[in-house]
Amino acid sequence: MSRPLYRQIYERMREDILAGRLSHGDRLPSIRQMTRDSGVSRTTVETAYEQLCADGLVNCVPQSGYYVNQLPRRRERVHTAEPQPQKPRYDFSGKYLDPTSFDFDIWRRLSRAVMQDSASFLGYGDCQGEYELRRQIARYLSAGRGVYASAENVVIGAGIQTLLSILCEMFDKSGRRIAFEDPGFQKGLRIFRDHNYEIVSVPGGASGIDIRALYESGANMLYISPSHSFPSGATLPLDKRLKLLEWAQSTGDGILFEDDYDGELRYTGKPLATLSSLDANGQVIYLGTFSKLLPPSIRISYAVLPDVLVPEYLRIAQRYNQTSSTMEQLTMARFIEEGRLEKQVRRLRRIYGRKNEAITRALDRQFGALATVRPNDTGLHLNVSLRISERADSLCARAEEHGLRIIPLSSYRTEGAESETADLYLSCAGIAEKDIEPAIRLLRELCS
Amino acid sequence: MSRPLYRQIYERMREDILAGRLSHGDRLPSIRQMTRDSGVSRTTVETAYEQLCADGLVNCVPQSGYYVNQLPRRRERVHTAEPQPQKPRYDFSGKYLDPTSFDFDIWRRLSRAVMQDSASFLGYGDCQGEYELRRQIARYLSAGRGVYASAENVVIGAGIQTLLSILCEMFDKSGRRIAFEDPGFQKGLRIFRDHNYEIVSVPGGASGIDIRALYESGANMLYISPSHSFPSGATLPLDKRLKLLEWAQSTGDGILFEDDYDGELRYTGKPLATLSSLDANGQVIYLGTFSKLLPPSIRISYAVLPDVLVPEYLRIAQRYNQTSSTMEQLTMARFIEEGRLEKQVRRLRRIYGRKNEAITRALDRQFGALATVRPNDTGLHLNVSLRISERADSLCARAEEHGLRIIPLSSYRTEGAESETADLYLSCAGIAEKDIEPAIRLLRELCS
Numbered sequence: 001m002s003r004p005l006y007r008q009i010y011e012r013m014r015e016d017i018l019a020g021r022l023s024h025g026d027r028l029p030s031i032r033q034m035t036r037d038s039g040v041s042r043t044t045v046e047t048a049y050e051q052l053c054a055d056g057l058v059n060c061v062p063q064s065g066y067y068v069n070q071l072p073r074r075r076e077r078v079h080t081a082e083p084q085p086q087k088p089r090y091d092f093s094g095k096y097l098d099p100t101s102f103d104f105d106i107w108r109r110l111s112r113a114v115m116q117d118s119a120s121f122l123g124y125g126d127c128q129g130e131y132e133l134r135r136q137i138a139r140y141l142s143a144g145r146g147v148y149a150s151a152e153n154v155v156i157g158a159g160i161q162t163l164l165s166i167l168c169e170m171f172d173k174s175g176r177r178i179a180f181e182d183p184g185f186q187k188g189l190r191i192f193r194d195h196n197y198e199i200v201s202v203p204g205g206a207s208g209i210d211i212r213a214l215y216e217s218g219a220n221m222l223y224i225s226p227s228h229s230f231p232s233g234a235t236l237p238l239d240k241r242l243k244l245l246e247w248a249q250s251t252g253d254g255i256l257f258e259d260d261y262d263g264e265l266r267y268t269g270k271p272l273a274t275l276s277s278l279d280a281n282g283q284v285i286y287l288g289t290f291s292k293l294l295p296p297s298i299r300i301s302y303a304v305l306p307d308v309l310v311p312e313y314l315r316i317a318q319r320y321n322q323t324s325s326t327m328e329q330l331t332m333a334r335f336i337e338e339g340r341l342e343k344q345v346r347r348l349r350r351i352y353g354r355k356n357e358a359i360t361r362a363l364d365r366q367f368g369a370l371a372t373v374r375p376n377d378t379g380l381h382l383n384v385s386l387r388i389s390e391r392a393d394s395l396c397a398r399a400e401e402h403g404l405r406i407i408p409l410s411s412y413r414t415e416g417a418e419s420e421t422a423d424l425y426l427s428c429a430g431i432a433e434k435d436i437e438p439a440i441r442l443l444r445e446l447c448s
Numbered sequence: 449m450s451r452p453l454y455r456q457i458y459e460r461m462r463e464d465i466l467a468g469r470l471s472h473g474d475r476l477p478s479i480r481q482m483t484r485d486s487g488v489s490r491t492t493v494e495t496a497y498e499q500l501c502a503d504g505l506v507n508c509v510p511q512s513g514y515y516v517n518q519l520p521r522r523r524e525r526v527h528t529a530e531p532q533p534q535k536p537r538y539d540f541s542g543k544y545l546d547p548t549s550f551d552f553d554i555w556r557r558l559s560r561a562v563m564q565d566s567a568s569f570l571g572y573g574d575c576q577g578e579y580e581l582r583r584q585i586a587r588y589l590s591a592g593r594g595v596y597a598s599a600e601n602v603v604i605g606a607g608i609q610t611l612l613s614i615l616c617e618m619f620d621k622s623g624r625r626i627a628f629e630d631p632g633f634q635k636g637l638r639i640f641r642d643h644n645y646e647i648v649s650v651p652g653g654a655s656g657i658d659i660r661a662l663y664e665s666g667a668n669m670l671y672i673s674p675s676h677s678f679p680s681g682a683t684l685p686l687d688k689r690l691k692l693l694e695w696a697q698s699t700g701d702g703i704l705f706e707d708d709y710d711g712e713l714r715y716t717g718k719p720l721a722t723l724s725s726l727d728a729n730g731q732v733i734y735l736g737t738f739s740k741l742l743p744p745s746i747r748i749s750y751a752v753l754p755d756v757l758v759p760e761y762l763r764i765a766q767r768y769n770q771t772s773s774t775m776e777q778l779t780m781a782r783f784i785e786e787g788r789l790e791k792q793v794r795r796l797r798r799i800y801g802r803k804n805e806a807i808t809r810a811l812d813r814q815f816g817a818l819a820t821v822r823p824n825d826t827g828l829h830l831n832v833s834l835r836i837s838e839r840a841d842s843l844c845a846r847a848e849e850h851g852l853r854i855i856p857l858s859s860y861r862t863e864g865a866e867s868e869t870a871d872l873y874l875s876c877a878g879i880a881e882k883d884i885e886p887a888i889r890l891l892r893e894l895c896s
Binding site: 273291322324 | 552772
């Protein structure tokens with residue numbers, strides 16, 4: 001189909017205006033003149049000019065003619081060049097996955113297979129998540145995490161934040177006060193704040209949450225990662241877990257958000273019982289993610305709700321469209337079904353266990369007694385406290401300039417408590433094994 | 449790797465408990481007996497039993513033995529069968545895309561190509577959206593919608609709701625009151641309500657927003673779809689658009705959210721200037737989506753911010769992880785780059801123009817003077833008012849039982865105003881052309 005004549009005239013004039021060949025205040029050729037020059041009908045030219053007026057590019061001044069308008073400011077903007085990717089040489093931020101940690105070929109093969117069935121992709125997707133994936137997650141969790149659920153208890157979204165923003169709407173906010181550990185998971189806290197929850201901080205840190213402070217806080221919700229506290233690294237022992245459940249019961253309708261973001265990645269010893277597996281009263285909402293096991297660009301997180309909360313979730317979730325890509329959800333379902341996820345967890349456990357040891361050794365070699373490292377038996381990150389005179393945030397800013405990305409622990413603090421040491425958060429997910437030694441050596445050089 | 453012995457014992461016992469072969473109060477074989485029976489070491493058995501305790505499956509009673517705990521209720525749950533897909537025979541809801549409207553092969557080819565480059569998928573993705581896609585969207589909008597922006601103005605998320613939930617945090621909510629048309633886009637309104645905005649309703653409907661009521665409402669934000677009001681179908685003429693911009697200026701720092709969800713799909717006449725193209729003061733946030741042009745399971749929507757709002761957006765967006773799949777974003781970038789999106793728009797314009805005509809004709813044939821239809825020159829849906837005695841919601845509920853899905857207009861109302869007619873919303877996106885006549889005939893039969 002060729003474009004209609006009026007459209008050709010309209011587009012040529014518009015280009016002249018946008019390119020600056022016609023500028024503010026210029027008069028367009030009169031309709032009569034344009035009709036003569038172009039050999040088209042008067043109506044065609046009028047239609048083109050009306051369209052330019054409708055676009056706001058041109059003004060019609062009665063009895064005088066058509067004049068080019070002042071263009072909105074942003075049209076003058078120069079298109080800038082592609083921003084340089086800011087990937088540093090050495091990355092301990094945990095925002096990237098080291099490419100050797102994941103076999104993309106398997107993922108490609110599975111997504112190709114999944115995409116053959118076009119019929120699965122015609123709608124917005126189940127607001128609770130694709131049934132097939134929920135079923136696989138339920139199976140995976142019963143086998144690996146002692147979380148016993150069926151597909152009906154599982155809900156899926158593109159990241160924990162999206163899930164939280166729906167979960168937030170399930171409760172009467174005015175009667176709720178939620179406790180977060182400090183330092184804690186700021187990206188989660190943010191969602192509760194956006195949704196107008198009252199938030200309190202409870203001391204956390206290396207020794208785990210202060211339960212007496214939790215009681216005193218008056219909170220009736222708690223967000224916590226008992227397997228591996230984020231970012232401070234504590235693992236809660238069983239007796240403290242049971243005390244948390246006791247606390248939830250003592251509040252009546254208290255809710256524990258158990259964020260098990262890297263619970264699979266325990267290197268030594270036995271995995272500990274999740275709060276969810278200990279919960280007999282339907283007070284634990286279990287949160288999990290694949291962002292720590294697979295490349296995080298695959299946006300799938302999940303929550304497991306106790307039976308009593310499922311109907312209310314479904315009522316609320318109708319109001320929100322699913323955010324996670326159906327294609328990725330169905331690929332993930334196959335990935336679990338074929339046993340690939342369990343293999344990937346074992347693979348990462350080996351790699352990360354080795355890397356965490358290498359980081360610990362390198363810190364020891366370079367810093368000796370100046371560094372205290374903890375823990376190295378679980379998860380993707382460890383924390384180090386350096387007894388140096390510089391503050392952690394200033395050290396990390398200087399390191400960034402030298403291509404070394406490390407996050408100061410203070411950036412996860414709700415209240416800006418000062419520390420006597422420079423406390424750093426080091427994730428092993430993104431750094432290649434061979435880079436660990438030179439990266440820590442560089443850190444050492446920057447400290448002297 | 450074979451599983452350690454303790455693990456084998458642990459898993460066998462756990463299965464016995466979960467399957468109900470051992471139940472609440474049952475005593476496990478003593479450690480001594482188990483050691484003898486299984487021929488493994490005492491430590492191995494102890495480790496397995498400790499793990500069962502840690503899982504909360506078993507209690508250790510000192511001096512007596514190990515007893516099976518009461519299982520949390522949800523473990524007793526029977527895994528239910530896969531829910532039957534609820535896709536009706538005739539679907540006017542617009543929640544699905546008719547498979548003949550999209551060429552999946554092209555999408556498959558492009559995603560395969562994109563996935564070859566593993567390096568793009570290692571991180572969480574740019575919180576603003578992939579640069580490549582933002583650039584292509586900016587180009588597409590300048591060519592097709594008269595929205596002049598560069599990649600820096602474009603932000604991407606998995607659906608309009610996710611974008612709104614970030615945009616909501618850019619403004620001081622306590623000083624904001626946002627107006628929505630009634631009937632209006634409830635899924636958008638919901639997000640502002642979640643984020644504690646004050647919301648006012650302004651009469652909209654077939655004749656377009658009531659501008660006097662807008663002034664009187666005291667609002668300083670407005671959410672509107674001028675190209676094709678959702679769901680009432682009005683198209684705002686240019687003079688009303690200019691009045692909206694005047695209103696925004698009169699409020700000082702007023703913001704217009706222009707949701708152009710199906711602005712591309714105008715069948716006859718000329719596309720009208722978007723508010724964004726007319727805005728010289730940086731007060732319009734333009735919102736667009738691919739959910740109406742491509743299968744909606746592809747979760748990509750975008751906003752175009754005026755220059756003045758970009759820095760604040762970036763500051764806020766750091767707090768949220770990207771929700772849209774990197775793979776789908778990069779595939780979409782190629783899709784636009786190859787000119788596929790423009791072809792798809794032309795294709796849908798033809799198909800939907802034809803379908804909307806067929807729906808109008810069928811309604812006319814079946815209902816005659818009992819039906820008033822409007823409009824049929826734009827967009828994916830039309831509205832019909834039936835002069836019958838039954839209420840729209842009860843009619844639609846009965847239709848659903850007969851495999852005919854139609855949405856009552858009242859489900860988009862903020863305040864439950866009564867109508868004298870049964871007002872229905874009919875989208876042509878999901879219904880096959882050949883099904884239109886029988887579907888409308890079925891509707892007619894249900895009305896008599």
